[in-house]
Amino acid sequence: MKKILVANRGEIAIRVMQTVKKMGIKTVAVYSTVDRNAPHVKFADEAVCIGEAPSNESYLRADKIIEVAKKLHVDGIHPGYGFLSENADFAELTEQNNIIFIGPGSEAIKIMGSKLAAKDAVKAYNIPMVPGVDKAITDVNKATRIAKDIGFPILIKASAGGGGKGMRIVEKESDLESQMQRAISEATSAFGDGSVFIEKYVTSPRHIEIQVMADKHGNILHFFERECSIQRRHQKVVEEAPSSVLSPALRAKMGEAAVKVAKSCNYVGAGTVEFLIDADHNFYFLEMNTRLQVEHPVTELITGVDLVELQIRVARGEKLQIRQEDLSIKGHALELRVYAEDPVNDFLPSVGKLSTYKIPVGSGIRVDNGFEEGMDIPIYYDPMISKLITYGKTREEAILLMIKAIEDYQIEGVQTTLAFGKFVCEHEAFRSGNFDTHFVKKYFSPKALHQKSEYEAEIAALIALKQYLSDQKLLRLPN
Structure with missing residues (x-):
């Protein structure tokens, strides 16, 4: 090429x-x-x-x-x-x-683009799946019978869906009909396909994905996992690699499962196999994304591999030169998606001009950036400005560096997710690794962010006052 x-x-x-x-x-x-x-x-x-x-x-x-x-x-x-x-x-x-x-062939994209077709393709490989129905359903009575069978709460999902669209959690039978109609309507509007299916809703889930790469010669590798549980509206905001909850044995098992998913559709190129993990560390296949992921940099940093370069080499017919045993995890990486969104106002898009825009620099800091100072954030596209990535020898080091990088990132003119990212990195649940996909629902609120800002401003004022008094004392000292 x-x-x-x-x-x-x-x-x-x-x-x-x-x-x-x-x-x-x-x-x-x-x-x-x-x-x-x-x-x-x-x-x-x-x-x-x-x-x-x-x-x-x-x-x-x-x-x-x-x-x-x-x-x-x-x-x-x-x-x-x-x-x-x-x-x-x-x-x-x-x-x-x-x-x-x-990227992959069109057939693989078609199979994995439909959650129902994907489930059907991986059946033969004995990959664990969330209990539920693997056929599209529109009949409310039939849906009620299935829901009672697998037990509430259940999850209604759009077959052609993604990004949380056409997805509804139903806690009790009386809500099923209205939530099902909403899911069908939203799926039809977003994807032109109103097919929905039902599965058991996994409580306290972690969202873990495995990066795979396959060549045209039958070789498939996995590049370990990414933890993607910090989400708003079912969309990821903070990602990290590796996950703090996977043991080496579970990591190997999930990696093997991801490779089997790629095999099931004769996959070629970079792809991501997504899983849910429950509170007992059982994992279930969710879906496969047939492309490079937004969060691919964290994998690149812990493996030392350029995934885009591998994509290009594989696409031009080259054989993968790496073996699975050559790959190992070194250090820890964290990514914050810097969106032009207002965390205080339900993460709604915040359009405007970037009157000030200066990115942080330094060892262990990477910014995948698409904007410059003075530019407008267009209303026509996804409001992501950049991705802020930090790398450290340990998880704690990567988190501390992320906090510093967020503080050094100067953006004025629009609201961003920087303050939310700092809130996450400083929260005990995240620091301890004891969190799930409900982190935002459990811990985050505009009030919590305001209180944190006020507390930080108070501390800064006290430090400034102490420094002022100290300076005054020095000035008054006799010669």
């Missing part, structure tokens, strides 16, 4: 292009009119505008992206994550035009 087009924007476009350039390959960026002066456009060797600001007129226009790729004699397309990254038709269209899609 001599030239790769990155069909994405922001921090992930830059992060992919950094590796592409390191490999001596030319880069092509695509952009919408609102992103004309964005950093990813400036970073690329070539850049082409593909449409207006709304993503359905630009970054989701597969036809325009292919047109640009052919015109500029591109050899491969890297989709990043989001947008067209898990679109089987786009993967197929890319291959039909003799361009390498840097």
